[in-house]
Amino acid sequence: MTLPRLGFIGIGLMGDPMTRRLAAAGYPLVLWNRSADKAREVAEATGAELATSIGELVQSVDVIMMCLANTGVVRELVLGDDGIARHARPGQRLIDLSSSDPEVTRELATVMNDEYGVSWVDAPVSGGVAGAEAGSLAIMCGGSAGDIEAVRPILEPLAARITHMGEVGAGQVTKICNQMLVGCAAAAIAEMVAMAEVSGVDATRLCEALAGGFADSTPFRMLAPRMAERDFEAPKWHLRTLLKDLDMAVAQGQRSTSAVPMSGLAAQIMRQQVAQGNGERDPAILIGAYR
Secondary structure, three states: OOOOOEEEEOOOOOHHHHHHHHHHOOOOEEEEOOOHHHHHHHHHHHOOEEOOOHHHHHHOOOEEEEOOOOHHHHHHHHHOOOOHHHHOOOOOEEEEOOOOOHHHHHHHHHHHHHHHOOEEEEOOEEOHHHHHHHOOEEEEEEOOHHHHHHHHHHHHHHEEEEEEEEOOOHHHHHHHHHHHHHHHHHHHHHHHHHHHHHOOOOHHHHHHHHOOOOOOOHHHHHHHHHHHHOOOOOOOOOHHHHHHHHHHHHHHHHHOOOOOHHHHHHHHHHHHHHHHHHOOOOHHHHHHHOO
């Protein structure tokens, strides 16, 4: 069976390990990234091709994949002057692995489908860099049933679980739900670690003490040790990304008239740290709001 030729745009913290796994699964790959060095490193390691422009990539592939920083970048690279839309052809599929605003996702998908004949699957992921490296991501998809089944084999090397959540945009809403839990947990973990410290408890032992109990969770196991040890360097994810997702939660709450007070408060605590220059640091830096 001939595998479809994939074009991957966005070789960042997540895009790097995902493209390596797709290459290992045998998919022919074409890569493009604004910082060409990142894409070149993956290409040299995997044998993937490098495109010199988005147009060159789009014109040479069957399926376009994106893993981009935010909604604005997604919009720019899809509808910009030399974006995907200008070079797309009917019958192509686009898989957006970014975490983006659901309403903008629906707007872009409508344009691509109605004006260019390109079907859209929003497929944001959860599991972080470790999940991308291990191929154990949770992928939540929005799109037609036919499109989801068509792209499922492409997503399988990346994921432990692929769930079709509804029409286009439903995957992005589901990712926002995920990030509401993660973001609120991060703020509560920082609050808890700080209180433990000032109360004379060895915060480095909290994970050991609470393992297996109701308070145990992946965010707790990731963040509490780094907070207790003041380890904020070499982040596996960035505070600015988590804030961006909580801001989308607040916007979606307003759009749907659904109250999101916890997410709004967590976002403000994060915004304070970002304003102090900590946006590129690990979310464990949130402990600084309490110490």
